[in-house]
Amino acid sequence: MIIGVVSDTHLSTRARKLPSVLMEGLRHADVIIHAGDWFTTDVYEELSALAPVVGVAGNGDGDDIINRFGMKRTVEYEGVRIGIVHGHEGPDRSTPERARLAFRDDPQDLIVFGHSHIPLLEKIGDTVLFNPGSPTDKRRQLKYSFGIVTARNGTFEAEHRYYDWS
Known part of the structure; x- marks a missing residue:
């Protein structure tokens, strides 16, 4: 099974439409999976044209997105x-630490998160932490990114x- 992973699309503020390279890659x-900061449900509509979409809300999302997706969830594919989780809630720690702590009582094989816009792939114990970065708002990163x-x-x-x- 192929799972596309995105976060921090910030569609209405950074871009008006998702990049064609992202859409082709997915x-x-x-x-x-979308790990929050959609900013608009238009992102859901665009991605849903490619495949079923699951996700969570981020700190930049409005009530419509929070009510639709919630702030945290667990899914299972192929065992x-x-x-x-977006990774913004919790104690004053790094984003990866907050993401990991969000599931401290519910062990996961993989934790997908966003918020920092910094791509990360790191194994801690039996869990892999994965931040896809951002496909539209790279901030200080050299390139835009998403995950597979x-x-x-x-x-x-x-x-x-x-x-x-560009």
Whole structure:
């Protein structure tokens, strides 16, 4: 199963439409995970044209998105438990630490989060932390990015896809 992973699209403030390179990169996804800061449900509509979309709200999202998606969730694909959280809530720690702490009482194989716009792929204990970065607002990063997770029979591989966009 191919899982597309995005976060921090900030569509209405940074871009008006999702980049074609992102849409092409997610074309073969079986499902797409969005880790918050959609800013508009137009992102959901665009991504849903490619595959089913699951996600959570972020600190920049309004009540419509918070009510639709919630702030945290767990999904399971191909026997892989995936926790999804934006990563902005919690104690004064780094974004990866807040994401991990959000699931401290509910072990996950993979935790997908966003908020920092900094791509990360790190294994801590039995859990992999994965931040796809941002496909539209790279901030201080060299390139825009999103993620692809390939899951099969209880195992998975996660990778970043980087690109330039103007």
